[in-house]
Amino acid sequence: MFGKKKTNPSIDKEQLELLENAQKRIKQKKALYVHFIFFLIGSVLLIVANTVLGIGKEFTLFGKEWFLIAILVWLFFLIYHVFNVFVTNRFLGKAWEQKQMAKLVSKQQTRIEKIKSKLIKEETLLAESELQSEANENIExxxxxxxxxxxxxxxxxxxxxxxxxxxxxxxxxxxxxxxxxxxxxxxxxxxxxxxxxxxxxxxxxxxxxxxxxxxxxxxxxxxxxxxxxxxxxxxxxxxxxxxxxxxxxxxxxxxxxxxxxxxxxxxxxxxxxxxxxxxxxxxxxxxxxxxxxxxxxxxxxxxxx
Incomplete structure (x- = not known):
């Protein structure tokens, strides 16, 4: 009861990143759900405004009722939102960024190793040349x-x-x-x-x-x-x-x-x-x-x- 220290649970960096990513995904999906609900309600309101209340009944775009064009434009943004949440985040998310970063780091390491190898080779040739010259001179x-x-x-x-x-x-x-x-x-x-x-x-x-x-x-x-x-x-x-x-x-x-x-x-x-x-x-x-x-x-x- 006394003299015992309470141990605080620790979360490592990787777990924290996973938790933050999960919270971010939940927010994105909530926003998409709200967008979808507003789209459904908004579409119904647009149809009622035009067909029942007669608002803008005489106005058309490209030979179509204006509310139809408005719904199609709104649908486009909804599809874009869905694509961004379920496709872009999946294929171009944090895992994709880490993979690209790993590729770049690997390339840089390869270049560094080539430079080191070249310098070692030049030093070896220079040392061999100096040793051979001293041997030929045979003078202390x-x-x-x-x-x-x-x-x-x-x-x-x-x-x-x-x-x-x-x-x-x-x-x-x-x-x-x-x-x-x-x-x-x-x-x-x-x-x-x-x-x-x-x-x-x-x-x-x-x-x-x-x-x-x-x-x-x-x-x-x-x-x-x-x-x-x-x-x-x-x-x-x-x-x-x-x-x-x-x-x-x-x-x-x-x-x-x-x-x-x-x-x-x-x-x-x-x-x-x-x-x-x-x-x-x-x-x-x-x-x-x-x-x-x-x-x-x-x-x-x-x-x-």
Missing amino acids: IKKTGLTIIVAASENNAIGKGNKLIWHLSDDLKRFKALTNGHHIIMGRKTFESFPKPLPNRTHVVITRQSDYKAPKGVIIVNSLTDALDASRSDSQPFVIGGGEIYKQALPLADTLELTRVHENFDADTFFPIVDENIWKETANTFHQKDDKHDYEFSFITYTKQ
Whole structure:
């Protein structure tokens, strides 16, 4: 009697949806029933008004008494109401909506799996190419692990007004695949060009501003040396820009992931010229322009000789 808590019956989401749907169907059928009753009574009143009371007896439409046309029009709306309640709700109701949604979700999942498969394949080919190149060289090279990743045009343009000059979908996907899970080192202006920090990456921002404020998790440093020290737990940190940071990092990096856009552009930020006496090309994949890419481009990997 005392000390016992009353248990409230719970209704899960699916049961609640079924209950709400049943209540909705009851309301629809009640409305249809009322419509039918009014149709019967209204039809009788129209007939009596014309034939007994003589209202509008001389008025005809298309050679027929006006009340007959009125009843037919009303009958049309009644049939439409019946169709909407018993046909439309049955074949195009909530179950149909859920089925269509499931189809769309399935299509999106298939597309995502194709993109993942393509990225994994590209990474595998790139890794195999790098391993084969190292085997052919048969030289033990000491690596720092620092990698520069950049997209530059034929005239080494990389940006204008702190923005990219082009939009290459596959290049963005490659950038995401390579930098995912790593430290990315950048200048303040490059960081501020992002709408928000990139997911699943540790941002290391270089700035001379001593009181610079950044979102939680972003590491603020004052030099490239400090940035490398902050990234020492990562075996392959990436330098992602801008122009001055690239210039400082190039002598320290041992890998360069370059997307070469085969076009010349007007720009205010440029990448340093790649000295092929220092850098050896180990992989090169060419991409033609298509409906998603306005320019031809190549994915080129360089390693320091």
